[in-house]
Amino acid sequence: MKVIGKSPGKLYIGGEYAVVETAYPAVIASVDRYVRVVLSSRSGAVGTLHSNQEADQTFDWHREEGRVVYKEDMPFQLVAMAQQVAERYLAEKGQPIQWAYDITIQSDLDHVSGQKFGLGSSGAVTVAVIQAVLNLGAYPWQPIELYKLSVMSQLFLHKKGSFGDLAASSFGGVIAYTAPDRAWLRGELKTRRLSDLVQMEWEGLSILPLEIPRELQWLVGWTGRPASTDYLVQAIQDVVHQEEREIAYVRMLEDSRICVVRMIEACRTGHAAMFMECISENRRILQEFEKGVGTVIETPLLQQLCQLAIEQGGVAKSSGAGGGDCGIAFVDDLHSERLIREAWSEAGILPLEIRVAERVTYGN
Incomplete structure (x- = not known):
């Protein structure tokens, strides 16, 4: 038997950093670049894992007392934990997987150089x-189940952040x-079964579908410098404990909330001008925040990315953790879109051919 799991990447449109706190919203787009996971059933007790990120290596796994076990030096701990959580969930549902399988992972989310x-x-x-493991167990999953199991998987590995990427x-x-509320969720994880937690309402969680106003063109540029979300989020959390900088953090939270609520309303009503205003405002909020806490979100190349878009009548901002990676821009005509792409290329910024991914409905 062979099954596939397929999941899109993401880009933050607005609300990054503030969203790590419960009750502060963000707008996030999934993108049509994917991670594909193929599972192939096999005989015997040992399965394998192979990824295009480590093309010359294959890692063996087996089960001990129903648990998936790899060697400790296996670099793909996210994969191992996700596999374990999905198998545990199926077992709790009375649909255990009791045979071995090979795992092959292919990602479109990286540059040909290997940089993210x-x-x-x-x-x-x-x-x-x-998703792939649930498909192997012929389980008819819903998107909310994928999200909640993914969050629990990353919490078991002590991951930080808002888990907005998992939602997208x-x-x-x-x-x-x-x-x-991650503190509440960590407490519940200690005493409840995965299947019970999936069925529960999660305090603070909200995931609602939106549409970017249709008349806008969306551009994505990559600056060539990967950023570490965990590192940058921790840097912010470290400095906010310093009393003299706490004011900047609190101000950012409230300003971001007001801005993103307007951005959500602009998406719901198709109000392109309001949406573009919110993109510019969100950029200003992040610029003030980085000054207040003494970290770098908008690098010089991200600043240039934004300025080149503004010069052609667009709006732009960094996306996600900042400190490198991608910036996004929006314009309302195709001619300006072409000029921005050309200007970015001349500046050493790689325009990415990216669109919003289709919505996920249900599995199997």
Whole structure:
């Protein structure tokens, strides 16, 4: 038997950084670059894992007392935990997988050099592995199940962040997202079964579908410098404990909330001008925030990316953690889109051919 899991990457449109706090919204787009996971059943007790990120290596796995076990030096801990969580969930549902299988992972989210584009590869691979294992068990999953199992998988690995990338990869399309209360969730994980937690309402969590106003053209540029979300989020969390900088953090949270609520309304009503205003405002909020806490979100090349878009009548901002990776721009005519792409290329910024991914509905 052979099954496939397929999960899109993501880009933040607005609300990054603030969204790591419960009740502060973000707008996130899934993108049509994918992680694909193929599972192939095999005889015997040992399965294998192979990824195009480590093309010359194959890793063996087996089960001990029903648990998936790899060697400790296996670099794909996200994959191993996602596999374990999905198998545990199926067992709780009375549909255990008791045979071995080979795992093959192929990602479109990276540059040919191997550098990450900043499209949420860790989130996409987590969701794709869980989806593939559920497919192998012939389980008719819903997107919310993919999301919740993916969050629990990453919490077991002590991952930080809002898990907005997991929501975008699980649901597809564009979403308005607020993160669950992670302290509450960690407490529940200690005492409840996965299947019980999936069925529960999660405190603070909200995932709603949106559409970017149709008359706008969306551009994505890659600056060539990968950023680490965990590192940058931790840097922010470290500095906010310093009393003299806490004011900047609190101001950013409230300003971001007001801005993103307007952005969501612009998406719901198709109000392109309001949406573009919100993109510019969100950029200003992040610029003030980085000054206040003394970190770098908008690098010089991201600044240039934004300025080149503005010169052609567009709006632009960094996307996600900043510190490198991607910037996004919006314009309302095709001629300006072409000019921005040309200007970016001349400046050493790689325009990416990216569109919003289709919505995920259900599995099997």
